[in-house]
Amino acid sequence: MNSFESAQRIRVLVLYNEAIVAAGLSATLGQQSDLELHAGAQADASGGPFDVVLCDYDTGIALAQADASRAGKPGGGPPALILTSLSSETAVVKAMGLGVRGYLLLGSPLEELLTGIRELARGRRHVSQTVAHRLVESLGREALTARESEVLQLLGRGQNNKSIAREMAISLGTVKTHVKAIMAKLDAESRTHAVTVAAHRGLLALAQAPLVQPRVGRQAHSLAAC
Template sequence: MQASQARVHIMHADAVMTAGLRTILAEAAEFQISTGAGQHGAQVIVADYEAGIAAARQGPQDRFGPAPRVLIVTQLDKEWEVRMAMDSGVHGYLLQNCQPEELVKAVRSLMQGMRYLSESVTRCVADSLSRETLTGRETDVLQLLAKGCCNKSIARELGIGVGTVKTHVKGLMSKLDATARTHAVVVATQRGLIGPGQRISGALHNRPAFHSNALQ
């Protein structure tokens, strides 16, 4: 092993993706690649969405050393999915259809202490920062609207008054620039703000500072 090689650990749930990631990164002689359960000593972890978030939240395994930097490679591209990962402490986010050169570039960026987002993900986050974010309660109401609940049902479910529900509906419709309740659900679905069984009220409150592909 060359002294300058960076230690990269791949922990992707998809075996085919793992093989592809390993092959691409191995061709760049600057990386020492490992896979499997053990990640001790890794400087960068390349992972799927769930494993990446878990690794970012876990922190350093060695209390005397820094935590590995985490790069997620996934097909998940919804606004709330990206923001959830960023809020969890992930350092980089790539989509699975990225070019091999971009994967290598992303790992290098993380090794240099920078963060990295693919171009399409950067646009997604930048667009979300230009919009008013929904409050936690507005998100709860929106989720119930998507399930077809009426104002009385929403009020009963959330333990609030019907008038308060109407206020939240009016607020979320304004923020989503929607003309009707069903339109609000359509817009939110297109933006990835709601999904089956998802509660995302905490995913959009904090705004991570990602404004370009590679950032200090």
């Protein structure tokens, strides 16, 4: 391969916490003549810059947050293309709100993944149809307040109004007002229905998940120079 051909290739950094998935992605995508694949462990020695970072959800979020913290500063990192099984409205809206430029679901056809990589390398965005649908669904919906979200989490744990009032140190009447607002915003007919709708939209799953620092590694945090 001559230097001109090498310059035309898209340099893709695979940062995936699941080693088996990362190996499979590298092996499959490495067969494409226009892609140059680099595994996460090789990032420091690969010389960069990278055109696209293909990663799992947690890594994509960490990279987007790092980019946001560098807002207004030169040398922003390469665009992240998240490949994940998370398709809830909350997960999608959080990622896109942070500026993630690509979002595909595991199980997507190889051609869609290749299209996503090439689109991001050209400075465009690319999301799967399901992800686009989740974004459309979120439009026009009234968001829960911080207090309502707290009450919702406790409802999801099966707590009644009195125990919620004790835990949040608020009056029983205030709890009832929050529960009524939650049901209205989620278009739910009952408390149980509200929890079901919230779980479907990802409003409970993400909020109750333990805060674990993703194993992004030193190479991910050094992408500002890429």
